[in-house]
Amino acid sequence: MKIEDLSNEEIINFSKNEIGVSQLSSDELLKLTFKNIDQISKLQKTLEENQINQRKIKNLLSSLQTVSDQLSEALDAPVAAQIVASNLQNAVQCALSCIFIHSSSLQSLSLNAVAGPDAGSFPNGFRIKSTKGIIGRAVRIGKSWLSEIASDPHALDEIFGSDKYQSVLLTPLYQNGFLEGIILLADPRPEIFSDAEMLFVETAGNFLTNSWERQRTKTSLTDLILLSSSLSTKFDFTDLLKSIAEISNIVLKSQFSVVIFENDGKFFVESSGAAPNLFRSIFRNLNSFFQSMRYNFEVLRFRDVRKDQRTQFFNLDRYELKSLLLSPMFFENETKGLILAFGRKRSVSFTDNDSFLAGLLASQASAAIQNCLHNIDNQTKIQSAQVLEQLTLNLSMSNNISEATGYFIQHTCNYAKAQAGGMRLIIKENQNISQIINSYSEQTLEHPNDLIDLSIQKRMPVTNYLSNNRLQICYPILIYRRLEGAIWFQIELNHENQPYINNELQLIIEQASLTLERTISRIDSEKDLKDKLNANIQLQDNIDHLLIAIISQLDKRNQEAPGHTQRVTDIAIKIGSKINLSEEELRVLRLSSLLHDIGKLGIKEEILQKSGSLSEQEWAGLKTHPELGKNLIKDISYLSNVSEIIYSHHERWDGSGYPLGLSGIEIPKLARIFAIADVYDALASDKPYRPRYSPSEARQFINEQSGTLFDPELVDAFNTLFYDPSIE
Structure with missing residues (x-):
């Protein structure tokens, strides 16, 4: 057997006696030994390189976690960009790490964040074209571009003005199909960027664009909260719908918005933005389109309205309006309105976050519209009542x-x-x-x-x-x-x-x-x-006379002097006129004075008509009449402002009154006025337990208690009344 015939595995496993030594000559054994050493050395080098790569990958993953954690706390876009630039430079150990922000209107990239030893080489406001050179190439292909400058030493001259850098990594940052910016890493050393670094940069770039999108969503949510709060102050319905359309464009970043609302068979339509052809096409098909959406109860997203049967009739003024976000507005589980947002700025379509914001906007808009309609309904009823009143008067005359x-x-x-x-x-x-x-x-x-x-x-x-x-x-x-x-x-x-x-x-x-x-x-x-x-003509007078007659009977039941309630009312009105109360305040004061003891209907007659002193239990029962009076009339809309005055008419300036022990200006002004009039007439009237005070004695008591039981300013106004002989 020859040594050349042995595989690497056989050489490495030689020690396992899979090949016997006796089969080799001494020369072959020597060759085998050297080859084994060489293979083991190469294997060891490979293992060391793998360990280095594993450590690098581990470090990159750790850096990615750091980037993710820090971005979650970033307050704004520049801070987020600087976090990513610094972490990229620290992880890759390159000379320069830059993040540029794209301006679609200028077709350029402006420097937003920079890190590394060469960070100071850029002037303030540094800007480059996004359509030229290697940057334009990376933008056009839409993915990371890794280049060694040796083949084109002047490729980065347009950026750096020199051929200093030998390695460059460019990663375009896209979000929803639109270029947000670009990450550029550069270093004078050749071949320092690998596929691992490129994947690391792309992932960090995704983190950054997602962070920007989250920040934009937070900004939009803040805008929505601030702007929608102003809707509750809109009482003109057309102005309200116009404001909703304007807020839609701001919050949803749309180019054109339309608000449709149907009420009693009548459609109200307002818009914000410029798209006259689109608006006319919506208006011409208003009823059929609205009916097709009447039973939709969720936010709908259309990537291209031209491809959906329900929206094919839209006549778009420009291509950018093809995306649509449709938000229904509900009233009592029925769709009564729609918010249409067309053409997401800086995106080919609307996002999940936009849908979330659109749902919130529709909810706020629904509440504002309902409130406005309620106000309009009240105003309409008032207006129609005024017209009817005037018409009735004119007809009658x-x-x-x-x-x-x-x-x-x-x-x-x-x-x-x-x-x-x-x-x-x-x-x-x-x-x-x-x-x-x-x-x-x-x-x-x-x-x-x-x-x-x-x-x-x-x-x-x-x-x-x-x-x-x-x-x-x-x-x-x-x-x-x-x-x-x-x-x-x-x-x-x-x-x-x-x-x-x-x-x-x-x-x-x-x-x-x-x-x-x-x-x-x-x-x-x-x-x-x-x-x-x-x-x-005398309908109101008849009501007043009827009320006075009822109160007169109540005075008799309450053992009050004849005409007590009417006199108290007259004095209170005179005081109110002296301090220039409005007509509405005088109306409330008058009704409050007439009805101040209405709660005594709930007090037993034997207590009201008792000539001797009341027991503690009887006195406690009698003191409940302000609350009984309040509860008796609180649900009568015509007397809605009267109940609190009735409830407070026994409160005193120093807090010694009842039922709540209010003091000073805590007591409603009208109740403070009434208290003076009531006590004055009570003192000037005969009681079972004492003779009447003279008018001067009653006035003296009122003045002595000024600042104690009564409001001093109102006592001064009361004193001026006695130039009027009718008060005596």
């Missing part, structure tokens, strides 16, 4: 039928924002009424008789679309016994004022029609009109 119908048409046209309107009535006494109000100067209008007849026949509002983007709406007027006819309006249409049956307007018409019928009856019979007119 009309001297003839033509004047009355003119008021009717004018008020309702103004409320409906109509450019023209008219009324056609038949009074059962065979008297016909026909009147038109027209603000159009270019045409003469006639009654839409077919529409009027249809509305009367169906006994419901009907609509008719005209040319020139105009609409006619007709409401029937059907009053049993006397009136039959209709009132109609002609309205200009636009995307902010879409046609719909206005329920509040219908209610005004129905209610005002009753007044109109009464007005016509009054013209026929002065006596009937007078009764009806008094019933309308």
Whole structure:
């Protein structure tokens, strides 16, 4: 057997006697010994290199863990970039570790972080082109590029201005398909970067771009919290929807946003950003598109709206708008609105984080819209009540039928924002009424008789679309016994004022029609009109008189002097007027004064009418009447501001009152005013247990207790009242 015929394994296993020594000559044995030594030496070298590589990989993995830990605490993008640059340089031990940030508008890379012995070689604001040289090559291929400069010694001259560096590693940083930046490692030594270093740099780069994305998401979340808080202050519905669209562009980094909301068959649409063709295509297909999304209850992401059947009709103004994030807005488990965000900036599509933010935005927007609608509903009811009140007053004061119908048409046209309107009535006494109000100067209008007849026949509002983007709406007027006819309006249409049956307007018409019928009856019979007119004008006075009568009976039950509550109310109102309370505050003060002892309805009569001293138990029961009064009226919306005054009317300036022992300005101002008026009238009135004080004695007591039981400033205002003889 020849030594050349032995394999490496046979040589290494020679000691295991798999090949006998007796089979070899002395020369062959000598050759075998030298070959064995050489192979063992090579094997040992290989093992040492493997150990070095394993240590290197272990160190790189340890560095990656360090990068991950530090990035989790990084506060902003530059800090995160510097963390990665420093850790890369420390792990690879290269002369230079740089991180550049990409600007798509400038097609350039600006230095964001640098580490290594040569870190000081860059001037402030250093910037390079992202499309040229080896950097442009790395960007175009979209992956790491490892180069030895020996073949092209001037490859990095555009960056460093010299051929100092022999080894370079370039790793582009991509996120969601867009170039975020680039990592550049360089060293004067040749061949110092291996595949292991390249994988290490790529992984660290992924950590960095993910960190940037997390920071952007945190920033967007902060923006969302700050911006959405402002939505609750929006009371104009159009302004609110516009703000939601603007916030969508800011938080979701979208280029164009549309907000759609449907309420009672009417669509409201607002947008932010520039995409007129896209907006028009949405508006033209509004109803069908919204219906297709009505039963969607989650945020949807479209990478390309052109490829989805539901969104193929979108007419995109530019290619970058092809991605879409659609967020439904819920009200009582029903989709009532949509937020559409088109074209993610610096990304080919929206991300999971964007979907999360979109869901939060939709939730905040839903709450704001619901609050705004509630306010609008209240304002609409107030406005309609005011219109009805004014219309009722005008109708009631009309001297003839033509004047009355003119008021009717004018008020309702103004409320409906109509450019023209008219009324056609038949009074059962065979008297016909026909009147038109027209603000159009270019045409003469006639009654839409077919529409009027249809509305009367169906006994419901009907609509008719005209040319020139105009609409006619007709409401029937059907009053049993006397009136039959209709009132109609002609309205200009636009995307902010879409046609719909206005329920509040219908209610005004129905209610005002009753007044109109009464007005016509009054013209026929002065006596009937007078009764009806008094019933309308004095309705509030009647309520007040009824309230006063009830309180008068309560005074008798409470063993109060006759007229006590009315006198206290008058004095309190005079004090309030002296300190310039608003009309609303005076209204609340008046009602509070009238109802201050309403809680005594819950106190036993034997306690209220007891002539002797009360026991501790009876006194404790009597002291519950403020709370009983508060609870009695707290759920009455008309008296919502009154309950706290009733609850506090026995509190005293020094804290000696009840039920809470409030002191100073902790006591509501109106309750402090009432306390002075109440004590003054009580002192000036006869009691079973003492005679009345004279007015001067009662005033003296009030002044003596100024700063103790009573607010000193209000006592001063009280004193000025006695220039008025009616107080005495």
